[in-house]
Amino acid sequence: MKKKVHVKTGDTVIVLSGKYRGKVGKVVAVSLSENKVIVEKTNIVSKHVKPKKAGQEGGILQAEAAMYASKVQLVCSTCNESTRVSHVLDDKGKKRRACKKCSAVF
Numbered sequence: 001m002k003k004k005v006h007v008k009t010g011d012t013v014i015v016l017s018g019k020y021r022g023k024v025g026k027v028v029a030v031s032l033s034e035n036k037v038i039v040e041k042t043n044i045v046s047k048h049v050k051p052k053k054a055g056q057e058g059g060i061l062q063a064e065a066a067m068y069a070s071k072v073q074l075v076c077s078t079c080n081e082s083t084r085v086s087h088v089l090d091d092k093g094k095k096r097r098a099c100k101k102c103s104a105v106f
Contacts, residue, residue, distance in 0.1 A: 003032045005069045006085050011106075013072040014082045015042055024075060028064065036066035043067050078104035 007013055011027045020042040029038040045065045051058040073082045076099040084100045097106045 003035060005030055005032060005035060005037065007037060007069060007072060007074055012075045012077065013037075013039060014075050015039065015067070015071060016073055017071050018043075018067070027072075029066075030069070031066060034066065035069050037069050037072060038064050038066050039072060040064060076102060076104060077106070078102055 007027050007030065009027050009030055012024060013027055015021055015023045015025075023039075023042050025039040025041050027037050028040050031037070041064070043065045044062050047061045047063045049058050049061050074085055075081070076083045079099060079102040081101055083102075085106075086098045086100050086103075087095050088098045088103075088105065090096050090105070098104065099106070
């Protein structure tokens with residue numbers, strides 16, 4: 001069974017819960033198998049990295065970690081509010097995503 005996530009790569013989302021609650025960012029990656037997303041500049045973790053080759057530096061890097069997709073909500077580009085996604089059919093009969101509040105098509 002194919003899993004679905006309500007956001008896609010490149011969407012602007014707001015974080016609903018956790019340490020970064022209220023933070024707005026763009027979706028960098030979506031993992032359908034884990035039902036997780038990576039949002040830029042949120043959920044920052046320290047990652048300890050060893051040098052792989054001679055001359056390469058190791059150290060502690062700051063990286064964005066994945067969070068569950070249910071913790072984020074889409075932000076409408078038209079009304080600039082967080083909203084759920086509805087689906088509408090366009091004139092060609094294709095299913096498109098739309099804002100629940102202002103009915104703008106994404």
